[in-house]
Amino acid sequence: MTARQLTQQIRRGDTSAVAVCEAHLDRIKTLEPAVSAFNTVTAERALARARSLDALQQAGAPLGPLHGVPVALKDNMCTAGVPTTASSKILRGFVPPYNATVATRLEAAGAVIVGKTNLDEFAMGSSTENSALGPTRNPWDLDRTPGGSSGGSAAAVAAGMVPLALGSDTGGSIRQPAALCGIVGLKPTYGRVSRYGLMAFASSLDQIGPLTHTVEDAALMLAAIGGHDGHDATSSSEQLPDLLAALTGEVTGLRIGVPRAFLGDGVDPAILAAFNAALATLAARGATLVDIELPHAGYGIPVYYLIATAEASSNLARYDGVRYGHRTAIEKDDTLRTMYERSRDEGFGAEVKRRIMLGTYVLSAGYYDAYYLKAQQVRTLLRQDFERVFATVDVVATPTTPTPAFKLGEKTSDPIQMYLNDIFTVSANLTGLPAISVPCGFSAGRLPIGLQFTGRSFDEVTLLRVADAYQRDTAFHTESPTAAEALMNRPASQP
Amino acid sequence: MSTLTQQDVKRIAELARLELTTDELDLFTRQLGGILTYVEQINALDTTGVVPTSHVLNRPVDRPDVPEPSLSREDLLANAPDAAREAGLFKVPRVIG
Numbered sequence: 001m002t003a004r005q006l007t008q009q010i011r012r013g014d015t016s017a018v019a020v021c022e023a024h025l026d027r028i029k030t031l032e033p034a035v036s037a038f039n040t041v042t043a044e045r046a047l048a049r050a051r052s053l054d055a056l057q058q059a060g061a062p063l064g065p066l067h068g069v070p071v072a073l074k075d076n077m078c079t080a081g082v083p084t085t086a087s088s089k090i091l092r093g094f095v096p097p098y099n100a101t102v103a104t105r106l107e108a109a110g111a112v113i114v115g116k117t118n119l120d121e122f123a124m125g126s127s128t129e130n131s132a133l134g135p136t137r138n139p140w141d142l143d144r145t146p147g148g149s150s151g152g153s154a155a156a157v158a159a160g161m162v163p164l165a166l167g168s169d170t171g172g173s174i175r176q177p178a179a180l181c182g183i184v185g186l187k188p189t190y191g192r193v194s195r196y197g198l199m200a201f202a203s204s205l206d207q208i209g210p211l212t213h214t215v216e217d218a219a220l221m222l223a224a225i226g227g228h229d230g231h232d233a234t235s236s237s238e239q240l241p242d243l244l245a246a247l248t249g250e251v252t253g254l255r256i257g258v259p260r261a262f263l264g265d266g267v268d269p270a271i272l273a274a275f276n277a278a279l280a281t282l283a284a285r286g287a288t289l290v291d292i293e294l295p296h297a298g299y300g301i302p303v304y305y306l307i308a309t310a311e312a313s314s315n316l317a318r319y320d321g322v323r324y325g326h327r328t329a330i331e332k333d334d335t336l337r338t339m340y341e342r343s344r345d346e347g348f349g350a351e352v353k354r355r356i357m358l359g360t361y362v363l364s365a366g367y368y369d370a371y372y373l374k375a376q377q378v379r380t381l382l383r384q385d386f387e388r389v390f391a392t393v394d395v396v397a398t399p400t401t402p403t404p405a406f407k408l409g410e411k412t413s414d415p416i417q418m419y420l421n422d423i424f425t426v427s428a429n430l431t432g433l434p435a436i437s438v439p440c441g442f443s444a445g446r447l448p449i450g451l452q453f454t455g456r457s458f459d460e461v462t463l464l465r466v467a468d469a470y471q472r473d474t475a476f477h478t479e480s481p482t483a484a485e486a487l488m489n490r491p492a493s494q495p
Numbered sequence: 496m497s498t499l500t501q502q503d504v505k506r507i508a509e510l511a512r513l514e515l516t517t518d519e520l521d522l523f524t525r526q527l528g529g530i531l532t533y534v535e536q537i538n539a540l541d542t543t544g545v546v547p548t549s550h551v552l553n554r555p556v557d558r559p560d561v562p563e564p565s566l567s568r569e570d571l572l573a574n575a576p577d578a579a580r581e582a583g584l585f586k587v588p589r590v591i592g
Contacts, residue, residue, distance in 0.1 A: 093574075094574055095573070095574065097566050097570035097571065097573060097574075098566060190551050190552065191552050204549065204550045204551070230558065233556040234550075234552055234556070236552070296540075299536070299537050299540065302533065302534035302535075302536055302537050303537060305530065305534055306534055306537075313511060317512075320512070321576060322575075322576075322585050322587055323571070323574070323575055323585055324574035324575060324576075325574070325576070326576070327576035327577065330588055334588050335588060335590075336587050336588050336590050337512070338514075338588075339587065339588055340512045341512050341513060341514035342514050344511075344512055344513050344514070345513050345514040345515060345516075345519075348513070350519075350522075353513055353515075353519070353523070354523060354526060354527065354530075356511050356513065357504070357507050357508065357511055357513070357523055357527060358527055358530060358531075360507050360510050360511040361503075361507045361527070361531075364507070364510060370538075371531075371534070373547055374537055374538065374542060375534075375537060376547030376548050376549055377542035377545040377546075377547050377548075378537050378540055378542060378545075379547070379548040380545050380546055380547060380548045381540065381542070381545060383548060383551070415526055415529075415530060416529065416530060416533050430548075431551065432551030432552070
């Protein structure tokens, strides 16, 4: 059931916030041992909150648009009084004294936070395997990754543990796991959603967004979390339009750009087939397909890894064992510098260290111009590609990922192979544009495939309209994940 | 083609305040060299005169300088690995002998 349907049922009195909360906690209990989507499940808090929401309803108080809907937050978003670890050893035991703006806004909209989900450490990764707490598994095939870095949130939604979850997306970390888990993932325009309380990875790229089953739910969730926030200097004062009203199903005459030359090498044939079928579906609904060129999109990955690591090396300097987080055991004669160095070496995992090192190098004297400045210039060229294209089309369509979900361990030893997963997703972060992934088919092995639309800056309306129109004509998003369903239907006597 | 030496990696680790093990030093020298070679493909592009993008939003973000309530000292010290809570201070190893 979608979040919209759930909240309507609670409002009508067909069920209660407590009953809905209990049902989802039960499902988490059954599936979590196999899926490992959560770092923390806040069952008691959630039930207490659901009881207070039921009491509000009984008292006839005004109810929020997400009244009674269970939600999960990626564990890099601060929740007051609830551990927030970024799946890093360096933040084990950290309990934030404040809420991220998105947490405050979700609760103000009536949502019930049921837990914090697993991620690649500090959101650095594409498989959720870089978690100090162990990997999350894909609910469609437990031997495969859910993608990443918001793999816990994507798996939790796909497996029906929660109808809605938040992820963060720096190079595809919402859209790629959404595609690999068969759900919807939306990265809003940079500045649309406050980053206050989100643990910073690459501040010019990071953006928070929804993971849901339907585009309608993504619109509902973005409406709850979006809009200006004085606590985030990069939060935009652009008005949030009526997103639900935008979902008219009308795409007649809408121009969809397809960058054919960019879809060549390394894309799985099943993905290309599903992508082409999706375009045909949209054309049949009245959209016009337009061939476009994005000459610099192929440089997205190198540009991304130079800029993201440079920003990360600066952002992660704060983890020094002084004010919070892991501190090494201090021995006699240890200096302050030794404390910093050993605390950081013990606290960070391999991928985080790799990125801090790369970022430090490209910002260092003598290399800045050749790497960082050059990457920033190519970033401008990529932005110009999209500006040019959006003069003639309304959205750009690509597959979300080049392959379906890969096996655990398959790409962990080769960082570049792992990075190439993000070939189609990094452009939206580098340009700041909004982008969404929707389910558009299955591979022969019944693994989900994602279709990505990228829209104009602050034009989530068109983006959501086309994605919703596509869902009206397809049923991929209503399919249940095979492995999770098998676990739910397992006789109680089995271990 | 990047030619990153183990000495380079050691220097970067020092700048980044990371105390790497010998194994990490070997692994990172190999992997960072590979990643740098991969990203150097952007050198094929002529970017003469292209203005760099440091950020996609180029708007003023000024606001009036009005003090607002912030978190309490007690709350901020609650997560400290070592602190003199009564005095309201974080504790670190001795800096001056």
